[in-house]
Amino acid sequence: MLIDTHAHIFLEPFESDFDQMLERASGAGVGHILLPAIDAASITRCLALADMHSDPERGPVLHAMAGIHPSAVVEATEDDMQRVREVAEDDRVVAIGETGLDYYWDRSFDAKQQAFLRMHIQLAAACNKPLVLHDRDASDDLVRILGEEKEASDDPERIRGVFHCFGGPPDHTERVLELGFHVGIGGTYTFKNGGVPDRTATVPMDRIVLETDAPYLTPTPYRGQRNEPSHVALVAAKLADERGLTLDEVARITTANAKALFGLS
Numbered sequence: 102m103l104i105d106t107h108a109h110i111f112l113e114p115f116e117s118d119f120d121q122m123l124e125r126a127s128g129a130g131v132g133h134i135l136l137p138a139i140d141a142a143s144i145t146r147c148l149a150l151a152d153m154h155s156d157p158e159r160g161p162v163l164h165a166m167a168g169i170h171p172s173a174v175v176e177a178t179e180d181d182m183q184r185v186r187e188v189a190e191d192d193r194v195v196a197i198g199e200t201g202l203d204y205y206w207d208r209s210f211d212a213k214q215q216a217f218l219r220m221h222i223q224l225a226a227a228c229n230k231p232l233v234l235h236d237r238d239a240s241d242d243l244v245r246i247l248g249e250e251k252e253a254s255d256d257p258e259r260i261r262g263v264f265h266c267f268g269g270p271p272d273h274t275e276r277v278l279e280l281g282f283h284v285g286i287g288g289t290y291t292f293k294n295g296g297v298p299d300r301t302a303t304v305p306m307d308r309i310v311l312e313t314d315a316p317y318l319t320p321t322p323y324r325g326q327r328n329e330p331s332h333v334a335l336v337a338a339k340l341a342d343e344r345g346l347t348l349d350e351v352a353r354i355t356t357a358n359a360k361a362l363f364g365l366s
């Protein structure tokens with residue numbers, strides 16, 4: 102069994118074929134799909150989907166997250182953050198995310214992104230749930246802030262989680278592992294000349310979880326098309342190839358990692 106730990110299947114590109122998309126995921130061996138929220142409205146959609154898809158006999162089990170994506174922070178209010186806090190303890194919410202920092206698109210609200218990141222980290226520690234982190238061109242600040250929050254925390258072990266769509270570089274990999282975090286391996290791992298397998302070669306298997314980031318970052322050979330959770334099998338196959346493992350071994354290890362990190366049964 103495989104777990105897609107990061108898929109935005111509540112977005113518009115999945116409206117027309119949602120059930121077929123889940124059937125294909127089942128067919129590819131995907132047993133659980135984790136839904137990272139991006140703003141307050143999407144938290145409600147994630148919870149509704151988790152309610153509708155909680156029976157493993159009827160297809161992949163869907164799990165919600167609560168969080169505000171760093172790129173959505175520009176428009177976010179204290180009320181939105183209050184919504185995240187309200188549902189954080191809910192049993193259907195398996196992680197706080199996605200949060201993090203994105204310096205690629207817009208540098209005009211770095212301070213607000215950092216403030217929201219700290220609120221997410223403190224919330225995750227308070228409710229003892231893992232963080233799902235987005236990092237684009239912001240590795241230094243992200244690692245620094247996580248370190249500072251761990252230092253200031255009464256219970257630093259509670260500050261844990263996954264750097265989603267991880268791509269190195271090696272010195273960053275080291276710092277992420279030192280912080281005790283997992284890394285999410287997705288479509289970029291399969292890109293020819295993408296360099297991600299080399300840059301993540303030192304990550305031990307027990308720190309890896311699989312993901313798609315659907316509808317984005319579609320793996321080879323489907324680049325250019327919409328991504329979906331069934332494609333996590335392509336990521337697993339590439340990881341098996343790179344690490345000299347069987348597909349079964351990769352599935353067993355990454356599924357056990359995801360179950361332990363996110364408390365799935």
Ligand SMILES: [Zn+2]
Nearest residue numbers: 107137199314
């Ligand atoms: Zn995402």
